[in-house]
Amino acid sequence: MALFEPTACQVDVAAGTMSGATGTYRKRLADLAGLYGDEGAFAAAVQAGGNTIVYDVADFRPSARSGDLIFGITRMSAGCIGEEYYMTRGHIHAVADRPEIYYGQAGQGLMLMESPEGEMRVIEMRAQTICYVPPFWIHRSVNTGTADFVMIFSYPADSGQDYGIIERAGGMRHRVMQGGPKGWQLVGNKDYRPRSTEAVAAVMQP
Ligand code: S6P
Numbered sequence: 001m002a003l004f005e006p007t008a009c010q011v012d013v014a015a016g017t018m019s020g021a022t023g024t025y026r027k028r029l030a031d032l033a034g035l036y037g038d039e040g041a042f043a044a045a046v047q048a049g050g051n052t053i054v055y056d057v058a059d060f061r062p063s064a065r066s067g068d069l070i071f072g073i074t075r076m077s078a079g080c081i082g083e084e085y086y087m088t089r090g091h092i093h094a095v096a097d098r099p100e101i102y103y104g105q106a107g108q109g110l111m112l113m114e115s116p117e118g119e120m121r122v123i124e125m126r127a128q129t130i131c132y133v134p135p136f137w138i139h140r141s142v143n144t145g146t147a148d149f150v151m152i153f154s155y156p157a158d159s160g161q162d163y164g165i166i167e168r169a170g171g172m173r174h175r176v177m178q179g180g181p182k183g184w185q186l187v188g189n190k191d192y193r194p195r196s197t198e199a200v201a202a203v204m205q206p
C-alpha cells in the first residue's frame with residue numbers, strides 16, 4: 001500500500017489562512033438567507049452590502065477514508081444582523097458519531113452545540129482554547145467579538161456535514177444576541193421546532 005506523504009501547512013493567524021489547503025470556500029452575507037431571526041435587518045444588510053464576507057474556510061483533505069483526518073482553519077468576521085452575532089451555518093456530521101476538535105487562534109466567540117433532543121451547550125472560545133465537540137452534537141461557531149475570530153479544526157475524514165438537521169428544526173434552539181454581562185446572551189429561537197422521537201432515533205442509530 002502506498003503511504004500518504006507527511007505534510008505540513010503553515011497557519012497565518014492574522015490573516016486567518018493556511019498554506020497548502022486542498023480546498024477553500026467563502027460564505028458571504030447573501031449566501032446565508034434564512035439563518036438570522038431578524039429578516040428585515042438581514043434584507044437591509046444584504047441591500048447595503050450582500051458581498052460582505054461572513055466567514056472563510058480552508059482545509060486539507062488527504063483522503064475520505066475512515067481513520068483519516070481532515071484539518072483546516074475558519075476565519076469569521078465580526079458583525080451582527082440586528083442584534084444577532086455573525087455565525088456559521090452549523091451542522092451535525094452526516095456520520096453523526098464523528099467528533100471534532102476546534103483550537104482557538106485569535107478573537108473570541110462561542111461554540112454553540114445542540115443535541116438531537118435539544119439540549120444546548122456553549123463553550124467560550126479564545127486563543128489557545130481547545131473545544132471538543134463530541135459525537136452526535138450539532139455545532140455552530142459564533143463571533144461575539146469585535147475582531148476576526150479564527151480557529152483551527154480537525155475531524156474524521158469520513159464525517160461529512162448535514163445542514164438540513166438545523167433547517168428542518170427552524171434553526172438552533174437558541175440565538176446568540178448582544179446583551180448580558182458578557183456582551184452576549186442566549187435567547188430562545190421562536191421558530192424552533194423540537195425534533196420528533198423518531199427523528200432523534202434516526203440520528204442516534206449507530
Ligand atoms: C466541518 C467543520 C468546519 C465547518 C466550518 C464552517 O465539520 O465543523 O470546517 O465546516 O467552521 O461551518 P459550516 O457550518 O458552514 O460548515
Ligand code: ZN
Nearest residue numbers: 093100139155
Ligand atoms: Zn463539523
